[in-house]
Amino acid sequence: MQIDAKESGRIEVPETSLFTFPQGVYGFQTHRQFAVLKDRKNAGNPFMWLQSAMDKNVCFAVLDAAVLFQDYCPPVPGAVADLLHLSQGDTPQYLVIANLPQADSRLFLNLKCPVVLNPATRLGAQVILEDEHYPMRYYLPAKGGV
Amino acid sequence: MLVLTRKKGESFFIGDDIEIIILEHQGDKIKIGIDAPRKLPVLRRELLEAATDFNREAAALSADLQSLADAFGTQPSKKDKKF
Numbered sequence: 001m002q003i004d005a006k007e008s009g010r011i012e013v014p015e016t017s018l019f020t021f022p023q024g025v026y027g028f029q030t031h032r033q034f035a036v037l038k039d040r041k042n043a044g045n046p047f048m049w050l051q052s053a054m055d056k057n058v059c060f061a062v063l064d065a066a067v068l069f070q071d072y073c074p075p076v077p078g079a080v081a082d083l084l085h086l087s088q089g090d091t092p093q094y095l096v097i098a099n100l101p102q103a104d105s106r107l108f109l110n111l112k113c114p115v116v117l118n119p120a121t122r123l124g125a126q127v128i129l130e131d132e133h134y135p136m137r138y139y140l141p142a143k144g145g146v
Numbered sequence: 147m148l149v150l151t152r153k154k155g156e157s158f159f160i161g162d163d164i165e166i167i168i169l170e171h172q173g174d175k176i177k178i179g180i181d182a183p184r185k186l187p188v189l190r191r192e193l194l195e196a197a198t199d200f201n202r203e204a205a206a207l208s209a210d211l212q213s214l215a216d217a218f219g220t221q222p223s224k225k226d227k228k229f
Contacts, residue, residue, distance in 0.1 A: 026201050027197075027205075028201065039215070042211070042215065045211050046218070059205060060201070060205060060207075061204070061207055061209070063218075069229040071229055072229045077184075078184035079185045079186065097204050100213065101203070107218060126197070136200055140218065
């Protein structure tokens with residue numbers, strides 16, 4: 001399928017990279033199909049685009065949470081598990097949305113509202129975790145520091 | 147808007163299978179119990195608004211993926227990190 005991507009323009013996207021979001025994502029509920037796109041210029045880049053197939057300007061920079069944490073696997077709310085046809089024992093993929101505002105040079109990740117993908121059904125949904133443990137702005141440690 | 151007055155311990159139904167119970171009130175805080183099928187999402191309004199605001203701002207990101215990788219690239223220990 002061909003889509004218009006924010007960074008790369010019109011590109012061909014394999015079916016396996018396309019996910020249906022029956023409820024869209026928060027603030028963009030009418031966007032029901034997203035492509036997960038890797039960096040075409042740098043294969044080693046862990047950041048990807050979650051690109052709406054409907055509008056090139058609806059696009060989020062995301063990171064597979066597994067790249068950063070070995071134990072980030074928050075419970076998927078029952079309603080979302082049903083929506084994604086996730087069965088018990090299935091391992092969903094968690095993408096976290098990044099932002100790097102111009103005014104602030106520190107990158108942050110939204111660990112509170114991950115995008116949950118079921119690769120088996122190619123269904124996706126964004127969830128809001130009620131657990132206070134997960135911050136909406138998780139700042140990575142300062143450059144060069146631990 | 148329908149307005150109901152309830153006392154502590156009283157409840158009401160929305161449809162056949164959603165029950166809202168007033169558990170406790172203290173000062174300006176009210177504790178509410180919700181008995182609903184698990185397929186019905188229950189979300190606090192301010193959380194929903196914060197998630198929406200975050201997404202709108204994140205969609206306006208002007209950086210490209212390489213700039214993000216550059217900001218991220220100096221991170222020590224990734225895979226082993228515990229959240």
